[in-house]
Structure formats: structure tokens, C-alpha cells
Amino acid sequence: MTTHTALIVDDEPDIRDLLEITLTRMGIETLTAPDLTTARQLLEKHQPQLCLTDMNLPDGNGIDLVHWIQQHAPATPVAVITAYGNMDTAIESLKAGAFDFVSKPVELPRLRELVNSALRLSEAEPDADPDTDEPGLLLGNSxxxxxxxxxxxxxxxxxxxxxxxxxxxxxxxxxxxxxxxxxxxxxxxxxxxxxxxxxxxxxxxxxxxxxxxxxxxxxxxxxxxxxxxxxxxxxxxxxxxxxxxxxxxxxxxxxxxxxxxxxxxxxxxxxxxxxxxxxxxxxxxxxxxxxxxxxxxxxxxxxxxVPPLRERADDIPLLASHILGRIAREYECDPAALTPDAIERLKAYDFPGNVRELENILERAFTLCDEDRISADDLHLGNGVQPAGSASGPANPGTDAPSVPEGEIDLEGFLETIERQAIEKALEATRWNKTAAAKRLGISFRALRYRLKKLGME
Missing domain, CATH: 3.40.50.300 (P-loop containing nucleotide triphosphate hydrolases)
Incomplete structure (x- = not known):
């Protein structure tokens, strides 16, 4: 069982005793210091998993210790004890790099929460390498x-x-x-x-x-x-x-x-x-x-x-590849790839809607491209016109369009009903041959697969 150690820094013996008793009952070994000088000496000899320091000390203040720990013992989370209601001091300590703060008089439930959070952070630290740059959710190499x-x-x-x-x-x-x-x-x-x-x-x-x-x-x-x-x-x-x-x-x-x-x-x-x-x-x-x-x-x-996408255009190929892979998995289609001219077109585009706009552009292009390759023309950047068979709806539904009902209507639902009816008729006419149905509708097979998934018609 791993034993945790905490350093308590406070010039008031009663406060040190209270904190020491509370942490000891939590199974944590404690070191205590009445001033900054002693605290620094203990930190150089030991590697505590947490430091609790008062703001006012005989030879400086808690923020001085926060700065020192940031430079010499960055793996040790430090929390500052502030005077009641002094939010300015608390915010100053957080900006300096403190893990958290607690106000006097110290509320023990709040103190225990803070200590447990700090220990969870320390336990995760051995697996973390500060020199690695794992992308996680934030993709890009810029x-x-x-x-x-x-x-x-x-x-x-x-x-x-x-x-x-x-x-x-x-x-x-x-x-x-x-x-x-x-x-x-x-x-x-x-x-x-x-x-x-x-x-x-x-x-x-x-x-x-x-x-x-x-x-x-x-x-x-x-x-x-x-x-x-x-x-x-x-x-x-x-x-x-x-x-x-x-x-x-x-x-x-x-x-x-x-x-x-x-x-x-x-x-x-x-x-x-x-x-x-x-x-x-x-x-x-x-x-x-x-x-x-x-x-x-x-x-x-x-x-x-967070930088806008236009300021990190070199990340676009990696982002696009990730987005296209996700779209292909969602719609159970073969993945598509961007042609070199499509990549250059994207990198030259201003992207007022940033990554969200890139996702929309690629999802639309994914349904239009032929042979799993997205060209610059498939992107339709810079204009709102879409060709026949685009994401705006089937070009040849094979039936007369229903009349628009009078009064207020749910336009999106109304258009979805038309699209659903057209696809059903095309599939019935081709005995559920999706390739033939897509041709009858004037759209690509990929676009039909996309619509079937979107409308829940699979």
C-alpha cells in the first residue's frame, strides 16, 4: 500500500495541529514547517504528494512558495490557505500555479475533498511524460x-x-x-x-x-x-x-x-x-x-x-483524414481520400466556421464523390450551389411531389417525408438493389447509403 506524504506550512501551531490530525486520520504522513525557509529545506529532502501552505508566513507568503514549487518541485500540487472571503488572494494564488485554495476557518469536508483530488493527481503523475505530445482529442502537429x-x-x-x-x-x-x-x-x-x-x-x-x-x-x-x-x-x-x-x-x-x-x-x-x-x-x-x-x-x-483553423492550415490534412474515417464508420461505407488539389483548396480556404465547417464540407463531399476520391470540385467551396444529386435531395424521385399543406408546416419534416417516399419507391422499383436505386434517383451509391443511415431506413 502506497503511503502518501503531505507538507503543512503554517506559523500558527494550532492550525498545524488541526491539519496534521485531519490528514493523519486520512492515512497520510505529514511534515510540518513554520516558515518558507524550513518548507524549502523539507521539499528538497522529500517528495511530498501535497503541500498545504498558509498565505501569511514570517519570511514571505504562500504565493512565494507556490512560485518556488513550480520551479523546483512541479510534480507536487500546492494548495493555499487564505483568509475568509479574500477571493483576490485566492485568485492570485491560482494564477501563480496553485492547485487549489481553502479559506479560513478551514472546513474539514472541503479540506478532505481538496486532499483527495491532489492525491489522485499525484498518483497519475508517474505515468505521465512531460516531454510527450499525445494528441488526444486535439489533433494536429502545428x-x-x-x-x-x-x-x-x-x-x-x-x-x-x-x-x-x-x-x-x-x-x-x-x-x-x-x-x-x-x-x-x-x-x-x-x-x-x-x-x-x-x-x-x-x-x-x-x-x-x-x-x-x-x-x-x-x-x-x-x-x-x-x-x-x-x-x-x-x-x-x-x-x-x-x-x-x-x-x-x-x-x-x-x-x-x-x-x-x-x-x-x-x-x-x-x-x-x-x-x-x-x-x-x-x-x-x-x-x-x-x-x-x-x-x-x-x-x-x-x-x-483556441486558434482558428485558418491559422493552422497545415493541420487540415490530418483533421480531414480523421473526419473522413469517422464518417465512413458511421455510414458503413469505404473510406474516401482527398486528392492533392482538394487538400490545397482546403488549405487556402478561410474557414469562418472553423473545424465544424470542415466537418460539414467533408460530410457533404463524402456523399458526392466517385470512386472514394474527393476532388476540389466535390468540395463546393465559395458558393452555395450544389449539383443535381447533391445533399439537397434526390434529383429524380420518380413521383409527383406532394402538394404543400396550407397553414404553418414543419418544413424540415415535410421535405424529409418527400425524400423518404422517393427512396422507398426507387428501392421497390429496383427490388431493393441499392446501386440501381441510386442510379434511378440520380445520386451516387455513397449518397444513398448516407441518406438511408440519416433517415433510419436501413
Whole structure:
């Protein structure tokens, strides 16, 4: 059984004793130091799996020790003990590289959570090689993406809130997942929520949950997103879309590490790490008064910028190959490859929609290409015109189009019905010979396979 060691740094004997007793009961050996000098000496002789340091010390402060550990013992997570309510100091310590913080008076359940998270991080460390550059979810070999992968690995070792900035479709959620999967919370849930997709009147219930009968329609208890993410990570995508009233409640929940379900009189503690993102200019929204400055500082302890695809065009061939392989598996077709002219066309394209747009372009081209090769012409970049037999629908359905019903209609569902009827008729006419049916419809065999899968007609 592995014995863990923790270093406790505090000039108050009573605090040192309290922390030492708590950690010893958790089966952790302890070393204690009353000042920075002693702490550095102990760190040079030992390799503790955790360091807990007070902010105010006789010969310096806790942030000085955080900086020293970052340089001389980077494998040791360090948590800072701050004065109650002093969020500025806590945020400063996180920016300096602290793993986490805990406020005085120290709440023992919160301390135990912090210690367990730090130990999980230390246990994972022997298998990690800081010189490797495993792609994980972030594919690419460009300097920009290598730097991003390195940053996510470092941020995974912290519990600091991270604000992920970047254009729409650039992969902000993938970055959040990488931070989660490489950190001590990887065994816990990863809950992603698009803040702009929740109606304002339902936000408090969605985030914090509600009690049965607390409002009309609350027919059962609901735990909400915060409690669903307990023990893991909550990713707030498009956080700039939160209304101001909800921003106040979100700030309190993050600072207090607790939520109050709608209709409840008590707060429920939650143990989560908050990551957030938006494609909007958040500092500009703060200046305009549309986003609270105090919430901005709380979620933007560390900012991580995701580069747009046009700035890493050399990654496009690798990304495209991965995407085409996934599409082929999804639609149970042979994989397609890009011709050299198609690759050059993609690398020269501006990609306003970034990786998400690349996926859409390749999925459309996959259904149109012949002989498993996607040419530059198959990409249809720079115009919205698609040839007959493209993804817009069968060219020759072989039947009269049904009349459009009067009044409001579900256009997407209406068109899907037409497409489904046309494909069924073509398959019946060719005795379910898919190759012949595709020819009758004026589309490629691959396009027919794609549509059958998409419409659930296999």
C-alpha cells in the first residue's frame, strides 16, 4: 500500500495541529514547517504528494512558495490557505500555479475533498511524460496546436477556473474535455451546457434544480446541472449569453461551492470545477455593462485561447483524414481520400466556421464523390450551389411531389417525408438493389447509403 506524504506550512501551531490530525486520520504522513525557509529545506529532502501552505508566513507568503514549487518541485500540487472571503488572494494564488485554495476557518469536508483530488493527481503523475505530445482529442502537429495541448496538460493539474476563448466551431468544448480527462476529476462526470439554449425563465431550475411542487410543472425533484456535475467538471459554453440576473446567482454558486434548488430553504454543497467559453468578446461586454465584472474575474482566472483553423492550415490534412474515417464508420461505407488539389483548396480556404465547417464540407463531399476520391470540385467551396444529386435531395424521385399543406408546416419534416417516399419507391422499383436505386434517383451509391443511415431506413 502506497503511503502518501503531505507538507503543512503554517506559523500558527494550532492550525498545524488541526491539519496534521485531519490528514493523519486520512492515512497520510505529514511534515510540518513554520516558515518558507524550513518548507524549502523539507521539499528538497522529500517528495511530498501535497503541500498545504498558509498565505501569511514570517519570511514571505504562500504565493512565494507556490512560485518556488513550480520551479523546483512541479510534480507536487500546492494548495493555499487564505483568509475568509479574500477571493483576490485566492485568485492570485491560482494564477501563480496553485492547485487549489481553502479559506479560513478551514472546513474539514472541503479540506478532505481538496486532499483527495491532489492525491489522485499525484498518483497519475508517474505515468505521465512531460516531454510527450499525445494528441488526444486535439489533433494536429502545428506549433499552435502543440502549444495548446501543452497548456491543457498544465491546466489539468489545477482546479482553477479556466475561460476558453475562440471563434465558433474552433473546438472549445474539446479543449474543455481534454482538461477534464487529464485531471484528477477524470473519473467524475463532464457536464457541458450551452447557456444560450436555455430559456431565461427555466435557467435557475436547470442550473440548481428544484423541489417537487415548487412551481407549476415541477412534478418531481430535479437535481440540476451543478449537482449532476458533482465530483467532476461543469462546462459553461456561451457563458456570455447568460442574463444579468442569472449571472449574480451563478457567481454566488461558484464562490460558495453550494446551490439552493428552487423551492428549497437550504443550500446543497457541490464539488465541481467550472470551465467556461464563448466566441464573444467578454471584456467588451463587461465594459458595456452586459456582463458582470465580478463574475468575469471569477471565471477568467486563467484564459486559454483556441486558434482558428485558418491559422493552422497545415493541420487540415490530418483533421480531414480523421473526419473522413469517422464518417465512413458511421455510414458503413469505404473510406474516401482527398486528392492533392482538394487538400490545397482546403488549405487556402478561410474557414469562418472553423473545424465544424470542415466537418460539414467533408460530410457533404463524402456523399458526392466517385470512386472514394474527393476532388476540389466535390468540395463546393465559395458558393452555395450544389449539383443535381447533391445533399439537397434526390434529383429524380420518380413521383409527383406532394402538394404543400396550407397553414404553418414543419418544413424540415415535410421535405424529409418527400425524400423518404422517393427512396422507398426507387428501392421497390429496383427490388431493393441499392446501386440501381441510386442510379434511378440520380445520386451516387455513397449518397444513398448516407441518406438511408440519416433517415433510419436501413
Amino acid at each position: 506549433p499552435q496546436i502543440r502549444k495548446l495541448r501543452n497548456q491543457t496538460r498544465k491546466l489539468a493539474r489545477s482546479q482553477a477556473p479556466v475561460f476558453i476563448s475562440g471563434e465558433s466551431g474552433s473546438g472549445k468544448e474539446l479543449v474543455a474535455r481534454m482538461i477534464h480527462l487529464q485531471g484528477p476529476r477524470r473519473e467524475g462526470p463532464f457536464v457541458a451546457v450551452n447557456c444560450g439554449a436555455i430559456p431565461s425563465e427555466l435557467m435557475e431550475s436547470e442550473f440548481f434544480g428544484h423541489k417537487k411542487g415548487s412551481f407549476t410543472g415541477a412534478v418531481e425533484n430535479k437535481e440540476g446541472l451543478f449537482r449532476s456535475a458533482n465530483g467532476g467538471t461543469l462546462f459553461l459554453d456561451e457563458v456570455a449569453d447568460l442574463p444579468l440576473a442569472m449571472q449574480v446567482k451563478l457567481l454566488r454558486a461558484i464562490q460558495e461551492k453550494a446551490v439552493r434548488p428552487v423551492g428549497d430553504t437550504r443550500e446543497v454543497p457541490v464539488d465541481i470545477r467550472v470551465l467556461s467559453a464563448t466566441h464573444k468578446n467578454l471584456p467588451e461586454l463587461v465594459q458595456e455593462g452586459n456582463f458582470r465584472q465580478d463574475l468575469f474575474y471569477r471565471i477568467n482566472v486563467i484564459e486559454l485561447a
